Amino acid sequence: MKKILIIATFFGLLIQFNTNIKASTTETFYITAMYTDISVTLYDGATSEQIDKITEIFKTYDHLANNFDGPNLSHSNPLYHKNNIVSINEKAGIEPVIVDPLLYDMIKSGLALYDETDGYFNPAMGQVIDIWKDLILSEYINQEIPQSLFEDTMALINTYEGDINPDDIILNDTDKSVYISNPDLKLDLGAYAKGYATELVKEYLIEQNVEHYIVNTGNSTISLGTHPDDGEIDRPLSIRILDPLNLYQNGTAGLLYVRNKSVSTSGNNIQFVTYQGKRYHHIISPFELVPMDYYNSVTLLGDDAGILDALSTALFNMPLDDAKVLLDHFDVEGLFYMQDGSIETYNMTSKFEQGDLIEERTDLSTLYLILGAVILLGGGTVITLSLLEKKKPKAVNDDVKEEA
Numbered sequence: 001m002k003k004i005l006i007i008a009t010f011f012g013l014l015i016q017f018n019t020n021i022k023a024s025t026t027e028t029f030y031i032t033a034m035y036t037d038i039s040v041t042l043y044d045g046a047t048s049e050q051i052d053k054i055t056e057i058f059k060t061y062d063h064l065a066n067n068f069d070g071p072n073l074s075h076s077n078p079l080y081h082k083n084n085i086v087s088i089n090e091k092a093g094i095e096p097v098i099v100d101p102l103l104y105d106m107i108k109s110g111l112a113l114y115d116e117t118d119g120y121f122n123p124a125m126g127q128v129i130d131i132w133k134d135l136i137l138s139e140y141i142n143q144e145i146p147q148s149l150f151e152d153t154m155a156l157i158n159t160y161e162g163d164i165n166p167d168d169i170i171l172n173d174t175d176k177s178v179y180i181s182n183p184d185l186k187l188d189l190g191a192y193a194k195g196y197a198t199e200l201v202k203e204y205l206i207e208q209n210v211e212h213y214i215v216n217t218g219n220s221t222i223s224l225g226t227h228p229d230d231g232e233i234d235r236p237l238s239i240r241i242l243d244p245l246n247l248y249q250n251g252t253a254g255l256l257y258v259r260n261k262s263v264s265t266s267g268n269n270i271q272f273v274t275y276q277g278k279r280y281h282h283i284i285s286p287f288e289l290v291p292m293d294y295y296n297s298v299t300l301l302g303d304d305a306g307i308l309d310a311l312s313t314a315l316f317n318m319p320l321d322d323a324k325v326l327l328d329h330f331d332v333e334g335l336f337y338m339q340d341g342s343i344e345t346y347n348m349t350s351k352f353e354q355g356d357l358i359e360e361r362t363d364l365s366t367l368y369l370i371l372g373a374v375i376l377l378g379g380g381t382v383i384t385l386s387l388l389e390k391k392k393p394k395a396v397n398d399d400v401k402e403e404a
């Protein structure tokens with residue numbers, strides 16, 4: 001028997017799979033692309049052609065959607081000679097850039113999502129996102145920041161207000177060119193590209209008649225087939241939702257049971273800073289230009305991994321009632337870990353088991369024994385009060401582990 005245990009907390013998703021597949025039939029391979037460690041598991045084995053094709057898809061979009069590194073003409077692979085997102089941004093306000101049709105189609109579909117999400121997914125926010133990343137990924141990551149640094153950041157944000165209009169990104173279907181007419185606008189598809197590539201990999205696996213698989217792109221977007229035992233017994237793949245507030249037993253806010261769906265999650269618990277006790281994370285509202293605090297995490301289930309990737313970012317910045325409208329529009333299932341620790345679900349057709357709150361699982365007999373001993377020692381009142389206090393949230397471990 002091979003037992004695979006994957007624990008990850010990137011963007012608030014923790015996944016645990018247990019299978020009874022022999023090691024000789026299970027093929028897991030890893031790809032480093034899109035600033036992410038990607039794992040692909042094919043439970044019925046994988047051919048070298050399948051491994052090469054999946055690797056090619058992720059490597060292609062690793063270059064085309066890159067926000068930081070432009071073309072490298074000295075690279076041995078001609079793929080890296082092609083224009084990419086950096087090429088487009090460098091020519092903002094100067095001239096159109098002809099791009100590969102694959103990149104053109106991704107940009108076009110990303111811009112279409114701007115309209116479908118009422119502007120909550122905005123691929124024109126690169127400048128604003130960079131400002132917040134400079135703050136969040138500074139020496140103060142996950143810490144309180146000084147007032148002066150916060151004020152400087154807000155001053156920069158206010159400077160760029162109005163320079164995030166996607167209408168300034170002009171597409172030419174004839175020559176597949178992209179032109180940014182506003183020199184202060186920066187295109188950024190970081191909240192979409194991994195999901196988009198994952199969806200293409202899923203489509204390829206379906207074409208290959210592969211049924212039992214897991215494509216895990218950094219645990220923010222995951223595409224799942226079926227469990228190898230499913231059908232013989234009722235055994236879907238299980239997804240464990242992380243509890244960033246440590247309110248639930250064993251750090252588990254709940255379990256999702258999934259078949260043939262993609263899952264995407266966005267959360268505030270990995271990259272953030274605090275100012276005056278408020279958390280400022282990396283998911284930025286395109287209207288307020290600051291992070292919102294409606295949720296700790298948003299997890300979505302649906303068919304298209306690319307749409308889910310963009311949609312989880314969009315929904316994170318809107319109140320729950322507005323989010324439900326978009327879930328209806330896209331026919332997507334939603335799970336919202338609210339700021340107060342409660343969990344709201346909507347359109348949920350997949351089975352979900354909410355975790356047990358720590359307070360509800362407390363062994364009262366144990367408390368009585370402890371309390372009696374304390375009273376005998378003469379410190380009853382003070383210790384009794386301390387026992388009733390809520391436990392402080394523990395730091396979340398973001399290691400990824402595999403045990404055989």
